[in-house]
Amino acid sequence: MFRILFYLLVVFLLGLGFAWLAERPGELVVTFAGYRYEVTLMVAAVLIVVIVAAVMILWWLIRGIWNSPYTVARYFRVRRRDRGYQALSTGMIAAGAGDGGLARRMGKQAAKLISADQEPLIHLLDAQAALLEGDRQAARDKFTAMLDDPEMRLLGLRGLYLEAERMGEREAARHYAERAVEDAPQLEWAANAALEGKTGEGDWDGALKLLDTRKPASQADRESAARRRAVLLTAKAMETLDADVQGARSAALEAHKLRPDFVPAAVVAAKALFRQSELRKGSKVLEAVWKKEPHPEVAAVYIHARPGDSVQDRLTRAKKLESLKQNNVESSLAVGRAALDAAEYKLARDAAEAAARLGPRESVYLLMADIEEAETGDQGRVRQWLARALRAPRDPAWVADGYVAEHWAPISPVTGKLDAFEWRVPMERLAQVIESGEDFAPASSVTPAVLPAARETEVDDAVVIEATPAATPPPAPATGQETGEKASPEAAGPQKDKAPTPPQSVAAKPASPDLAKRDGARSEEADMSAKPRLPDDPGVDPDEANGSTPAGFRLF
Structure with a gap:
């Protein structure tokens, strides 16, 4: 213009x-x-x-x-180069489509028309063709040769890293990722791999230093970096809490500032503050996170902040938590447990019933069983609450990659991923599928003699239910009694001795006392499911205790 x-x-x-x-x-x-x-x-x-x-x-x-000779030569050179780039483009498209043969042919043609020193993509095309043809060693040699070229160095390290990951050589993959991070800290794959390596070794300071070298480009990247930094600071505080309380306090408070709703950071910060006799400040930290994310561990640390407190003092602190987060299951459970310790059974029962209305789950019914046992000692009601806990929805737990843990950890024990644990309800999986071809009626319509017995085991703190063959129904007693007449205790005795005994429950280190109690209840129910009920069995619903009892026996 x-x-x-x-x-x-x-x-x-x-x-x-x-x-x-x-x-x-x-x-x-x-x-x-x-x-x-x-x-x-x-x-x-x-x-x-x-x-x-x-x-x-x-x-x-x-x-x-x-200048005509030079012009003519340049014309043919440009034409040759255009043909070479056309072949290179076709080869790259073929490699992306998975056509190894065409990629190899186009690579050779491009190498004839274009010098490999002038166009490094020819080496990449050769490596991709070798991978498609299954020649992994040739591909690794190509990637290794790229390390000598400053322009291709990062590409070669990326290729070697992926090959090491494919072969399961984690140490080699980590080595290539660390070399790539030294040249280009902004690479996401290299930074993540190096970060996982340092966190796997417990080098929290090195991981924090590596995280600080990266410069987030967007708001989402800044939020992700802040979240990771909070996790690393929390892990560092947890590790140094016993040896360096002041350092753990500083790291945990910084993590709490970065993520105010992060429960592990607040818990570690409060523990460090309590050890330094800063009860008020530690309580403020727990109260702040409780308003955002009610958690049973927060309640436990808050209520037992001072070891010398009486049960009434702990109950007062539990009520304070309930006032901060009303109409919440965790608040009601905290008050119920504290009231049970203080022997105020009416308040404990009211809190447990409120928790049952807000969110019926396993821990609520286990608490009701504890209250019933402590207040009345009625084993029938206790067993009834335990049976309800057995069928109730499970409590939330720390879950990462299918692994259920009792306490939070900075990395996943399965994949080594940072910040993998989530507080949610774990998924229970059947370890063995019941043999096909058998029709089972719903649990409510199957008698204990027909329903297959179950054996539960604890594997890595996760409940696994294994199906076992069904027990053979015991023969009917030949007593000459009419149908519908109740059997006498003397007649029921031999049947009880002849009834097959289901396999014992095998538990591997329960994650908590509630889990141990739940296992005991399940084992007891498995024993009872294979034996006929006695007339004086107290397994009735507490709601029907004062009403009319139906004829026959009743399951939980």
């Missing part, structure tokens, strides 16, 4: 010049070699312009003829 305007300006100035000469007539006299030449000024100006134009055209022709 500017060039066009410049040319128009030049033509305009020439027009003004010629118009100026035309308005001022005159003659130009030139004497040369005895001859005298007289021309007007307008003719002289035109002749000068023509001579300049002729000289320029002549110079252009001479220069074109002089």
Whole structure:
């Protein structure tokens, strides 16, 4: 655009010049070699312009003829390069589509037309073709050769890292990732791999330093970096809590500031503050996180902040938590447990019933069983609450990659991923599928003699239910009694001895006392499911204790 305007300006100035000469007539006299030449000024100006134009055209022709060999050579070179890039493009598309043969042919053609030193993508195409053809060693050799080229160094490290990961060589993969981070800290894959390596070794300071070298580009990256930093600071505080209380306090408080709703950071910070006799500040930290995320561990640390407190003092602190987060299951459970310890059974029962209305789950019914046992000692009601706990929804736990843990951890024990644990309800999985071809009625319509017995085991703190063959129904007693008549205790005794005994429950280190109690209840129910009920069995619903009892026996 500017060039066009410049040319128009030049033509305009020439027009003004010629118009100026035309308005001022005159003659130009030139004497040369005895001859005298007289021309007007307008003719002289035109002749000068023509001579300049002729000289320029002549110079252009001479220069074109002089440079013609180079021009011809450049034409063929550009054409050859275009063909090479076309072959390279086709080969890259073929490699992406999984056509190893075409990628190899196009790579060879591109190498003939383009020098590999001028175009490093030829090495990448060769490596991709080797991977598609299954020649892993050739691909690794190509990636290794790329390390000598500064332009291809990161690409070679990436290829070697992926190959090491594929072969399960974690140490080698981590080595390549750390080398890549040294050259380019902004690489996501390299930074994550190096970070996982340092966290796996417990080098929290090194992980924090590596995280600080990265510069987040967007708001989402900044939030992710802050979340990871909070996790690393919490892990560092947990590790140094016993040896360096002040350092653990600083790290935990910084993590709590980065993530105010992060329960592990608040718990560690409160523990460090309590050890330094800063009860008020530690309580404020727990109260702040309780308002955002009620958690049983927060309640336990808050209620037992001072070891010398009486049960009434702990109950008062539990009520304080309930006032901060009303109409919440965890608040009601905290008050119920504290009231049970203080022997205030009515308050404990009211809190447990409120928790059952808000969110019926396993821990609520286990608490009701504890209250019933402590207040009345009625084993029938206790067993009824335990049976309800057995069928109730499970309590939330720390879960990462299918692994259920009692306490939070910074990394997953399965994959080594940072910040993998989540507080949620774990998924229970059946370890063995019941043999196909058998029709089972719903649990409510199956008698204990037909329902298969179950054996539960604890594997890595996760409940696994294994199905076992169904017990054979005991033969009916030949007592000559009519149908519907109750059997006497003497007649029931031999049947009880002949009934098959289900396998014992095998538990591997229960995660908590509630879990141990739940296992005991399940084992007891499995024993009872294979034996006929006695007339004086107290397994009735507490709600029906004062009403009419139906004829026959009743399951939990």
